[in-house]
């Protein structure tokens with residue numbers, strides 16, 4: 001056995017991991033005790049990484065898909081990449097370089113990103129390179145650049161330990177950056193005077209743990225921050241020396257926020273004036289204030305202004321460049337930062353340069369050895385897909401992202417992909433929503449299968465290392481890019497010198513070179529340094545003995561004159577306001593245990609135990625007023641699309657607001673998921689779309705025909721893929737994995753009537769229920785009932801119920817717990833939701849010790865405290881991801897008592 005040190009491939013926390021490998025298989029993944037991001041901790045997602053390398057769900061060889069039907073034809077890399085270079089060369093010859101676009105990802109490694117950026121801008125000469133970071137961090141990038149002069153988060157995780165007041169805005173850290181939240185919890189425990197303010201329309205677990213939760217109306221952040229600034233000015237809690245010596249633009253801002261009286265701002269936000277004034281006072285009184293934010297600010301049609309208004313507060317109070325102080329954006333993806341460094345965005349060039357600046361273009365052209373870089377502005381994600389739909393862009397190369405699922409107004413994006421002449425999809429997994437549109441499928445090596453680097457939220461560069469071989473002939477993204485580029489250079493008759501690299505270390509060395517003299521200078525880094533000294537923060541120029549933990553400590557900013565800039569930001573509200581027709585605010589966001597489109601996390605049964613399936617969270621009062629009951633199916637819709645799913649009563653939601661997770665894709669539900677509903681309304685400065693909010697209506701839907709099945713026959717992950725085509729045939733469909741002794745797949749359908757005569761036969765085939773000999777059947781055609789069960793070794797292995805399915809819940813639990821039914825055997829086909837004497841398993845809260853909600857409530861009711869549960873039930877003894885929720889449950893028990 002050997003152990004390989006690497007980095008978690010999920011969130012921007014950038015936790016170090018240790019991978020145990022035996023006989024070419026990943027056996028286990030642990031936190032790396034030496035890594036400065038996590039010191040050994042991991043969350044549920046990191047802890048289950050070993051189970052994501054599921055061979056069946058991977059792309060293992062290149063495929064050509066003529067007519068884009070079916071799985072296509074497996075081909076060699078030679079054939080695949082010759083096809084790619086031949087078709088790209090032909091499109092370039094006929095329509096020019098700008099007819100080619102690249103859509104990249106913050107989950108690529110820095111070396112991957114560097115190669116594709118150079119391939120696009122350096123070899124092909126197209127400016128159209130953008131990435132899913134446009135959906136994620138681009139408003140933060142714009143905010144930092146406008147206010148501080150460079151795209152550089154100025155803080156470090158260790159600042160948590162020095163802050164007296166922490167303001168978390170539009171971030172559900174307890175779910176989305178769990179290990180950082182553990183660090184914050186530890187810092188609070190060590191400094192009980194620390195004040196925690198959370199700004200989020202929902203009472204998330206993050207918000208529930210705050211000293212002050214400001215449940216503002218969606219989109220009201222600018223009004224809140226302006227109102228707080230107004231109060232700080234009024235109370236004279238500014239740092240005038242700092243403002244005078246190190247900033248500009250305060251007079252104009254001061255004038256602009258005059259109208260944002262605390263009363264007026266609080267009214268816009270829908271909070272009390274007192275709450276706003278308390279937040280301002282805490283901010284103004286604290287020795288050191290740290291602000292943490294994420295998509296609740298960025299994913300807005302005025303996300304840049306939200307960022308600027310928050311940074312204004314820090315500049316006005318001099319809360320920056322000191323331990324514990326500063327505006328600290330939490331990065332979403334593991335290498336969004338690396339992508340920003342190499343200039344993987346249409347609005348950036350290598351080394352934090354600006355493509356609109358001729359001098360900057362010339363500098364990069366000189367390093368690369370090309371005459372010039374394209375001078376026309378590149379299209380950012382939303383306009384890029386519009387240009388594809390309009391036929392201006394003819395070829396699209398998608399790497400490591402799934403736009404058919406994650407872009408706003410996904411139905412329109414799917415139409416654009418369908419119309420595009422050449423779509424190349426390079427993914428590690430075979431079953432994403434975008435794969436269906438690919439002419440060429442290129443199999444990528446995934447996490448643990450390739451080498452490179454990533455940069456986390458605190459500017460720390462860590463190595464990612466290969467521990468096992470990739471499945472089939474899958475190759476690292478940088479390797480595929482270099483090979484394709486060389487073939488294309490040969491066809492174009494130019495640029496043969498551009499891709500001389502023998503390995504990712506050489507790509508990294510060139511990347512370091514492009515940063516020399518820039519704000520992020522890493523001229524002093526190389527693979528050898530990272531090997532010898534471990535993960536390093538930037539900047540770390542040649543000659544420096546370590547990277548910088550904190551930026552702007554001398555209060556000299558990265559702007560031309562060294563002064564930070566105040567920017568006036570005005571409140572505009574949400575881009576899609578509610579109306580009589582669409583009266584609800586729909587918010588979208590993340591779950592604790594799933595990752596984006598679930599191509600990886602959705603292969604791990606244990607990661608479904610916390611949230612089993614997609615549901616629409618709704619305020620209980622709103623449900624009562626509309627006569628809706630928990631679990632009932634509703635249709636959420638607007639002019640963009642619709643989604644039929646169960647409604648779930650949730651008192652974390654304010655009246656008038658709804659929430660759906662962004663994760664569920666057409667691989668799990670019978671719709672495009674949350675982005676069937678979102679609008680492509682973008683911020684004019686950052687071009688980031690408002691993915692956080694859209695107006696919708698909610699209607700009851702009565703679907704007479706119901707069907708459901710649970711199967712532990714065969715591999716549930718494979719069954720999940722086999723189910724996919726059936727999901728689209730019903731108005732409601734929802735597939736999930738059940739965890740247990742025998743993991744299983746579960747699916748539920750509802751429709752007006754049986755969708756097709758052979759539907760049940762195809763469903764049975766997908767789930768391994770067709771074996772005649774072992775099947776037990778029950779049919780009552782008059783009532784449309786058709787049920788089937790599979791027994792093996794005397795145990796129940798699968799059931800499929802059509803026409804009537806109320807026993808699905810307890811039957812599913814029996815199947816995953818081994819299939820023993822005892823005397824309940826006779827009740828398999830009985831319409832019995834809960835047979836007498838059977839206790840049902842509640843929702844799993846603690847992943848590590850497998851403790852469910854019922855057990856926790858029972859212990860709390862018996863007087864236990866959250867901390868004592870660690871010793872009695874074991875919750876929180878492992879990764880700790882459950883602790884915010886356990887504390888919230890404890891608070892609700894105390895309140896009720």
Ligand SMILES: Nc1nc2c(c(=O)[nH]1)N[C@H]1C(S)=C(S)[C@@H](COP(=O)(O)OP(=O)(O)OC[C@H]3O[C@@H](n4cnc5c(=O)[nH]c(N)nc54)[C@H](O)[C@@H]3O)O[C@H]1N2
Pocket residue numbers: 011012136169170171172173175176177199200201202204217218219220221294295296297331332333587588589590591592593594595596692693
């Ligand atoms: N478990 C998990 N963790 C992840 C990811 C994942 O897929 N799963 N993805 C990673 C990525 S790429 C990202 S970008 C991050 C995202 O991390 P977060 O941004 O923390 O997560 P979200 O749930 O998308 O949104 C955060 C909150 O914004 C709130 N919100 C909505 N509208 C507004 C508003 O107008 N103002 C304010 N103040 N708040 C609002 C929502 O209610 C939600 O609770 O997570 C990263 N970590």
Ligand SMILES: Nc1nc2c(c(=O)[nH]1)N[C@H]1C(S)=C(S)[C@@H](COP(=O)(O)OP(=O)(O)OC[C@H]3O[C@@H](n4cnc5c(=O)[nH]c(N)nc54)[C@H](O)[C@@H]3O)O[C@H]1N2
Pocket residue numbers: 105107132133135136137295299332333399400401402403405406407408426427428429432444445446447477588589590595596597598599600662674675678691692
């Ligand atoms: N409604 C709504 N929509 C959202 C958001 C939201 O909050 N609400 N959030 C937005 C945000 S912040 C983000 S970051 C995006 C994320 O959206 P996407 O980028 O679409 O998310 P993923 O599903 O992580 O896509 C990554 C893809 O890369 C594949 N992959 C994994 N490893 C590798 C590899 O090494 N190489 C290659 N080539 N492929 C690999 C995976 O299988 C997966 O298909 O979603 C955005 N969309």
Ligand code: SF4
Pocket residue numbers: 008009010011012013014015038041042043044045046047177178179180
């Ligand atoms: S917090 Fe969890 S998902 Fe994020 S890097 Fe750490 S282990 Fe991975």
Ligand SMILES: [Mo]
Pocket residue numbers: 135136137332333
């Ligand atoms: Mo993101």
